Amino acid sequence: MREKIAKGVALITGLLVVGGAFLFGALQSPGPEAAVAGAPDARPTEERLQAPDTVLAEGRRVYDEQNCALCHSIAGEGSPRSPLDGVGDRLDAEELRLWVVDPQAVDPGVRKPAYDDLPEDEVEVLVAYLQSLTDPNS
Amino acid sequence: MQGMAQAGFWIAVYLAAVLAPLGLLLVAPTPRGGGFWWDVAMGFGFAGLAMMAVQFLLTARFRRATAPFGIDVVYYFHRYLAYVLVAVLVAHPVVLILINPAQRMYLNPLEAPWEMTAGSLSLLSLLALIVSSAWRKNLGIPYDGWRVVHLILAVAAMALGFYHMWAIGYYSGTPVVRVVWALIGLSVLAVVFRVRLLRPWSLLQRPFRVTEVREERGDSWTLAMEPVGHGGFAFEPGQFAWVTLGHSPFAMREHPFSIASSPVPDGRLEFTIKELGDFTRTVGQIEPGEPAYVDGPYGAFSLDRHPDAAGYTFIAGGIGVAPMASMLRALADREDPRSHILFAAHSDWERIPLRDEFQRLREHLDLEVVHVLEEPPEDWSGETGWITREVLDRHLPENRDEMEYFICGPIPMIQKVEGFLDELGIPASRVRTELFDLA
Numbered sequence: 001m002r003e004k005i006a007k008g009v010a011l012i013t014g015l016l017v018v019g020g021a022f023l024f025g026a027l028q029s030p031g032p033e034a035a036v037a038g039a040p041d042a043r044p045t046e047e048r049l050q051a052p053d054t055v056l057a058e059g060r061r062v063y064d065e066q067n068c069a070l071c072h073s074i075a076g077e078g079s080p081r082s083p084l085d086g087v088g089d090r091l092d093a094e095e096l097r098l099w100v101v102d103p104q105a106v107d108p109g110v111r112k113p114a115y116d117d118l119p120e121d122e123v124e125v126l127v128a129y130l131q132s133l134t135d136p137n138s
Numbered sequence: 139m140q141g142m143a144q145a146g147f148w149i150a151v152y153l154a155a156v157l158a159p160l161g162l163l164l165v166a167p168t169p170r171g172g173g174f175w176w177d178v179a180m181g182f183g184f185a186g187l188a189m190m191a192v193q194f195l196l197t198a199r200f201r202r203a204t205a206p207f208g209i210d211v212v213y214y215f216h217r218y219l220a221y222v223l224v225a226v227l228v229a230h231p232v233v234l235i236l237i238n239p240a241q242r243m244y245l246n247p248l249e250a251p252w253e254m255t256a257g258s259l260s261l262l263s264l265l266a267l268i269v270s271s272a273w274r275k276n277l278g279i280p281y282d283g284w285r286v287v288h289l290i291l292a293v294a295a296m297a298l299g300f301y302h303m304w305a306i307g308y309y310s311g312t313p314v315v316r317v318v319w320a321l322i323g324l325s326v327l328a329v330v331f332r333v334r335l336l337r338p339w340s341l342l343q344r345p346f347r348v349t350e351v352r353e354e355r356g357d358s359w360t361l362a363m364e365p366v367g368h369g370g371f372a373f374e375p376g377q378f379a380w381v382t383l384g385h386s387p388f389a390m391r392e393h394p395f396s397i398a399s400s401p402v403p404d405g406r407l408e409f410t411i412k413e414l415g416d417f418t419r420t421v422g423q424i425e426p427g428e429p430a431y432v433d434g435p436y437g438a439f440s441l442d443r444h445p446d447a448a449g450y451t452f453i454a455g456g457i458g459v460a461p462m463a464s465m466l467r468a469l470a471d472r473e474d475p476r477s478h479i480l481f482a483a484h485s486d487w488e489r490i491p492l493r494d495e496f497q498r499l500r501e502h503l504d505l506e507v508v509h510v511l512e513e514p515p516e517d518w519s520g521e522t523g524w525i526t527r528e529v530l531d532r533h534l535p536e537n538r539d540e541m542e543y544f545i546c547g548p549i550p551m552i553q554k555v556e557g558f559l560d561e562l563g564i565p566a567s568r569v570r571t572e573l574f575d576l577a
Binding site: 001002003005006007009010011013014016017018020021022023024025026027028029067069070079080081082111113 | 149153156157160161163164168169170171172173174175176177178179180181182185186189207208211212214215218219221222225226238240241243251306307308311549556566569571573
């Protein structure tokens with residue numbers, strides 16, 4: 001009897017914890033409407049490109065290879081924790097570069113790995129790709 | 139009713155401790171979410187780590203918090219909760235990898251940052267902890283060695299998990315969350331300090347000495363001991379204690395045994411122990427004069443908590459007679475006038491521990507002793523087989539639902555007997571159990 005009650009309380013604990021985790025997930029997520037309305041169209045259009053297609057494609061390849069989407073999102077794809085939509089409007093090339101190779105130089109308290117062992121040419125194409133992420137409304 | 143209120147209070151405290159870190163995330167300002175499933179996975183991580191911290195509190199033998207339940211069932215709860223928390227903590231990385239398979243890279247220690255590897259190692263320690271505990275006997279791990287491994291793996295799992303959470307510092311990076319987790323971490327450290335250093339030290343200050351080692355029937359031994367330089371401790375008949383023999387109390391070589399003697403003013407104790415495991419097989423070799431350290435009393439299995447019963451029914455399997463002996467001896471010492479029954483299930487007549495003592499107690503008490511033998515001698519006219527509903531029905535008196543019932547034995551036996559008593563119309567509120575397989 002007592003061990004059955006103990007089993008029951010353990011099970012209830014598990015259910016409460018899972019319920020709490022789902023509640024947290026639901027409250028933290030902005031919801032589908034917000035995601036659609038809030039995500040600016042960051043698809044690079046030809047007019048807004050400041051670098052040739054091949055460079056941007058290479059930059060995107062580096063973005064994918066380095067799993068940047070674990071922490072960042074572009075047009076709602078990836079982790080919504082740090083969206084990169086419009087980042088090309090907010091930061092210039094040198095700032096973007098520093099965020100990639102030495103983020104603590106920009107913000108000493110930031111929790112972001114430094115990609116300082118990335119080959120120079122890969123950093124360059126990545127920065128070019130990030131620069132292309134501009135807000136179409138700006 | 140007061141006991142129920144206390145039990146409710148401590149369950150509420152426990153649930154608050156488990157759910158507080160998750161609740162804090164719900165109400166405190168947090169950084170931007172990482173998507174529904176990502177956040178659910180984070181919730182699993184924080185809640186699992188909180189449950190891990192609570193596991194340390196559950197086995198810290200806090201008397202007041204465990205008193206309403208009996209510490210034996212708190213140890214069972216510790217075991218069940220471990221399965222729940224492992225499921226929750228395994229779900230933490232599994233969900234993250236399912237929503238983004240690239241996160242598998244965090245499982246590779248060559249690629250992953252330290253804090254991610256710490257998380258993986260924490261989970262591995264936890265899985266090793268579960269396997270070595272749930273299958274300890276199958277794996278042939280000795281009890282004493284297992285306890286040391288259990289402590290090391292538990293501290294490793296907690297410390298690595300804590301570092302993983304703290305160093306990532308995303309949801310755990312806000313000041314309020316940092317403060318709460320710092321307090322949780324310090325509480326776990328304080329509990330380990332109390333359990334592994336302070337308590338052994340205080341046991342060292344209050345030693346006992348073995349005065350007699352008596353052979354009993356059925357591969358059992360009675361160890362008598364007396365306090366040295368202090369008055370011992372007060373206990374309620376039926377309670378148990380953790381006993382260390384032949385080692386320092388710091389050595390983590392203690393074993394839980396029911397006290398078989400009745401409370402006496404000079405603090406002397408007797409334990410009747412059956413040869414069942416590595417340690418208990420050596421009990422017969424103990425010499426009088428050896429020091430002993432006794433951490434007790436613990437448990438809620440005592441007639442002193444139910445003094446108003448019309449009489450007491452004791453139902454024991456095997457060495458489960460030990461706490462019954464304590465209670466019956468106490469009743470005899472108090473010249474209790476009520477009628478009592480002892481049902482004792484054993485394999486054969488010659489192997490019933492304390493058989494002669496129960497016979498002696500019948501001269502001082504209105505006590506009926508019902509031996510139920512699996513392998514009865516040819517001329518046996520008493521009960522045979524197992525303790526069944528019919529056996530109970532034959533011997534329980536008319537006012538059976540006014541009696542208080544105490545059951546101690548192997549878990550399957552306890553469960554069966556609880557079922558029989560229920561069928562006989564005995565209210566569950568009158569039935570007490572002691573689960574003595576704590577390892």
